[in-house]
Amino acid sequence: MNRLQGKVAIVTGAGAGIGRATAELFAEEGASVTIAEVDPKSGAETANAICRSGGQAIFVATDVADESSVQRMVAETVREFGRIDVLVNNAVVFVLRGIEATPEEWRRSFDVNVMGPALVAKHAVPEMRKVGGGAIVNLGSISSFIAQPQHATYNSAKAAVSSMTRCMALDLAKDNIRVNAACPGAVWTQIVEGRCREAGMDRAAAEADPAWGGAHILKRIADPREIAYAILFLASDEASFVTGSNMMVDGGYTAL
Numbered sequence: 001m002n003r004l005q006g007k008v009a010i011v012t013g014a015g016a017g018i019g020r021a022t023a024e025l026f027a028e029e030g031a032s033v034t035i036a037e038v039d040p041k042s043g044a045e046t047a048n049a050i051c052r053s054g055g056q057a058i059f060v061a062t063d064v065a066d067e068s069s070v071q072r073m074v075a076e077t078v079r080e081f082g083r084i085d086v087l088v089n090n091a092v093v094f095v096l097r098g099i100e101a102t103p104e105e106w107r108r109s110f111d112v113n114v115m116g117p118a119l120v121a122k123h124a125v126p127e128m129r130k131v132g133g134g135a136i137v138n139l140g141s142i143s144s145f146i147a148q149p150q151h152a153t154y155n156s157a158k159a160a161v162s163s164m165t166r167c168m169a170l171d172l173a174k175d176n177i178r179v180n181a182a183c184p185g186a187v188w189t190q191i192v193e194g195r196c197r198e199a200g201m202d203r204a205a206a207e208a209d210p211a212w213g214g215a216h217i218l219k220r221i222a223d224p225r226e227i228a229y230a231i232l233f234l235a236s237d238e239a240s241f242v243t244g245s246n247m248m249v250d251g252g253y254t255a256l
């Protein structure tokens with residue numbers, strides 16, 4: 001219940017999916033949470049839901065690809081909660097394109113998925129230094145490490161996130177800031193649900209499909225909360241000797 005007691009966390013893209021599950025779990029564990037989300041409706045809804053359940057959260061409209069927006073969000077977090085201890089770089093755009101991708105599609109994927117985490121870290125780290133340290137958790141993926149059809153724009157960005165994780169861990173160790181990535185397999189969020197439904201599959205059918213649930217050793221698709229627990233571990237003091245790691249939370253997908 002108190003694994004993040006007294007800590008202040010920023011979770012980007014916390015209006016939906018894994019980000020929302022993480023923000024909710026962090027609040028249950030005692031953290032004050034900034035919901036840094038580009039979509040005002042889902043961002044406000046997540047913050048309100050946390051507050052209604054007795055937790056502490058604010059929504060700050062944020063585009064992680066826009067440095068001035070990120071700076072405003074960090075300033076607002078410090079104004080409201082006084083400090084920053086934890087950053088979860090979760091926001092994403094799923095640009096799923098292969099060789100035919102346009103320069104705009106490549107830029108969009110890298111602006112949000114790579115530049116976004118870099119910019120938020122850049123502005124959150126000085127606040128972590130002021131309080132003597134902190135933890136950054138980036139969202140990598142199985143897609144950081146494997147090839148998938150028509151995924152070049154997304155998988156290249158996720159590979160960059162995993163590499164950035166190691167480099168930042170090295171640079172920030174002296175500041176007592178740990179940097180890790182959680183790397184999920186398929187998770188039942190809007191992108192996976194949408195693609196499965198397009199292919200005519202409900203969740204049960206998707207879990208049984210060899211390309212979806214069947215591709216994991218555990219033969220199913222994860223719930224967002226199962227990823228949130230791994231992020232919680234990496235963000236908490238329990239992971240005090242873990243840095244620079246890309247932790248697979250993939251139901252065994254990459255072990256096969």
Ligand SMILES: NC(=O)c1ccc[n+]([C@@H]2O[C@H](COP(=O)([O-])OP(=O)(O)OC[C@H]3O[C@@H](n4cnc5c(N)ncnc54)[C@H](O)[C@@H]3O)[C@@H](O)[C@H]2O)c1
Nearest residue numbers: 013015016017018038063064091092139141184186187189
């Ligand atoms: N869903 C999966 O199967 C899966 C698998 C592996 C890794 N991941 C990773 O987990 C993370 C979350 O994925 P998800 O499926 O929960 O995503 P999601 O699409 O459900 O939620 C992403 C959120 O990010 C927000 N967002 C988009 N652009 C933004 C921006 N510029 N600034 C701020 N917020 C922005 C969206 O509005 C949305 O609320 C991502 O980093 C993704 O790459 C997901």
